[in-house]
Amino acid sequence: MAISQTSRAQDIPSVRAIFDLAWPLTLKAIMLHGIVVIDGYLVSSLGESAVAVLGLSASIAGLLLGLIVAFSNATQIRIAQAFGSADAVFLKSALLAGLVINVGVVLIGLALLAFFAGDVIDTLAHDAWIADEARRYLSVFALVVLAESVGHCLTSFFNGCGQTRLPALSYLVAVPVNVVASVVLIHGHFGAPQLGVVGAAWGSVLASVLQVGFLAVVLLWRRRDLLRVAGWRNGSFAASLRRHLVFALPIAATFGSATVALHVCGLIYADLPVNQFAAMTIIMPWVQVAGTFGMSWAQSTGIIVAQLLGRGTSGPDLDRFLAGAWRAAIVAAGVVAAFYAGICLSTPWIYAELHAETQRTLLSFLPILVLLPFPKGSNAICGNTLRAGGETVYVMHIFVWSQWLFRVPATALMVLYLELPVFWVFSLLLAEELVKFPPFHLRLLRGRWKRGGVME
Template sequence: MSVTAIPTRDSSRTEPDWRQVLALAWPMTLKAIILHGTVVIDAYLVSALGETALAAMGLAAAIAGFVLGAILAFANAMQIRAAQAFGTGDPVFVKSTLASGLTVSLAIGLAGLGVIAVFGESLIGTMAPSAEVGRLAREYLAVFSLVVLGESVGQVLSSHFNGSGRTRVPLYSFCLSLPINVIASVVLIHGLFGLPAFGVAGAAMGSALAVAVQVGFLCWHLLRREFALLRVPGWRQGAFGATVARHLGFSLPIAATFISATFATQVCTLIYARLDLNEFAAMTLIAPWIMVAGTIGMQWAQAAGIIVAQLLGGRQPEAMLDRFLSSAWRGAFWAAAAVAVIYAAVCLSAGYLYADLDARTRAVLLGFLPVLLFLPFPKGSNAICGNTLRASGDTIHVMHIFVWAQWLFRVPATAVAVLWLDLPAVWVLSLLLWEELLKFPAFHRRLLRGDWKRADITP
């Protein structure tokens, strides 16, 4: 049976270096920026409605972020598994990874929507600083749930394309959806062209329309270019149930790492709600920028991890792995420098970007600059280590480093700083930097041991 429509890695191509990382990373980075930019766009458009609307959107996004974070976590795990399958050249492995990833992600998305429906309103009522913030947050969350459901499919398909090296396909899908998001949000927030003014909820409506277009494009591309994948007989572990179970076994430590990071971030965001209104508004504004600009370093590290997984799947020699990682690491430093420049631009232009906000809110944003200039460098180096170790299957050790740093340091330190010490927002934000410095020796010692170069990732 012909499976020529299914891509496989060409083992005869030249030895990879930073140029191959760049070729994979730039579409992934732009796609991730557009993804996280959904929240930035919503925050920017909603900021014209004032601090109350902005706080409501931040609270609702934090609650939805728990479920969306779980979806993204398993999608990141699948991306590594897809790269390993692509490296082996086994079409059964490729099909099994895609089908298992879709099954798991849809189950998580539907379960998450159920949890939001049951507990979301009571959580908003507990955390909202005022009744008006709570009402607006509930309106935003009700619509944003559709975004969560769409991402449960879209993120899996994006991971499939990324793992096979076709990182431009997810980028194209987001390029289609971005203008729809902006135009629809503006129209629905302010009620242009005779439509009702939905306010905060209108921003979520625009995002939902954009995600629908994005997922439709990815599905169309998959069926058009890889229809032969559906005809490949058999499953990686013999039966579909066993294949899903094996996929879960590989994915759970990686997903647990990302879920832990997302939950820790969202818990911290909920704690931020207890800050002064101006400080909370500033934290709500800077958090999406940290995600958006930070994706430059993170996607560089993920692209490097994809290539490492492909090389390990093809059983390439250790010397080649060493040369590649050294080249990728040098590129990570320049990626971190680019992130620092973007952070500086945002903080220094706060008076122009957010002219409608109170001057105290803009002053808090400017005060974040010293922390943000240093944050990208240890974070980027840690990301290279983490993605390389995950690509080799050393997922549990990576999980432990992240989980313990988050739940034994960042979350309790944030609670103490905000709820007990009443520290300024800049000191609260600096805990992100201290967390990266805490993880730095644990990651680098493990990578320098070199066990990852001898890993067998094919079972």
């Protein structure tokens, strides 16, 4: 009996296994944010109007890219379940179903953009030149969106199989190409055409195609056997596609709701006094970038939980794994909190050119930022674990209702009616996590997710 228990304990992944998955996910996320920053920097040399073109185009294309990420996240969980079960039919079905859904969503989205994006651009653009350039940029960037629909699915496959370093490596290859190609095509170096803002779009196209090609070649090299696997998970490809879509839709709705809520709150922030609005504009990207480590840790935990559930791991073993993951997550949250503290305390030097009131406002965010990573990281582990166990609808409800019944109306009340200082508006980030904390943790403790239809 003792030998059997020792054997099972050896089968439970360690905290090091989570770290091995998490750091490439963190690197990839930081590089994704970096691409936006780098493109903005490269285009800024063309003037404020060119930056406006990039910002307008990115806002529109970002909606489609967000949907791709959402559906790919669902595919990643299904792949992890299939990988854990060692079922090649399940693995093939999840990969191809996810690929078809991604491409289908993008094609529908691009068709809608072709019909409606022009009116949106004309409404939001400051002048005719910006509107015309934004149309040109989007017409090229559509190729990036199409390539990313395939690339994110392939990334989900490798992540779900525990090979997170390969997608990170693909970005290490693609990002330098993006930068060099964009510089050459924006300014017309080495005899290339001078395309201006559109040159940045073509640089992104070249990088995306290279990245997708890299992942596709690696997939065919490592898993060519999947091409010879006969049959489908649910009896037919159509049935497998429907099952995958049912699993994915709540996750897509969760991400979509978060994106819309973020943009709505951003519009409300614009009504703040200028110094306070500037402080919010500066701090929010830092919150997103630094928070990627905690989120990557939770995502890696979810991948391993899905693999364990697919393997049929028992409840006590799952509890033991999660206990270790949580202890390490507290450490990760402490690292993120320390980073936030460093940013806040360094604002007089980092943003020396800003008004003193703006600097004081940034410093006032310190107490919230020090506390935020702890409930946020714990909630993220709960959410990813529950999704891995098939409870995607429950997770969707927690996110949607906490956003639309609490954070968005509270933001509007504080800014538009009560006109409270921005400290209290910013504190809603922490308050939202505290609102989500009880329903997430109580549901996890119930343990229903441990038997939640993973093998369907």
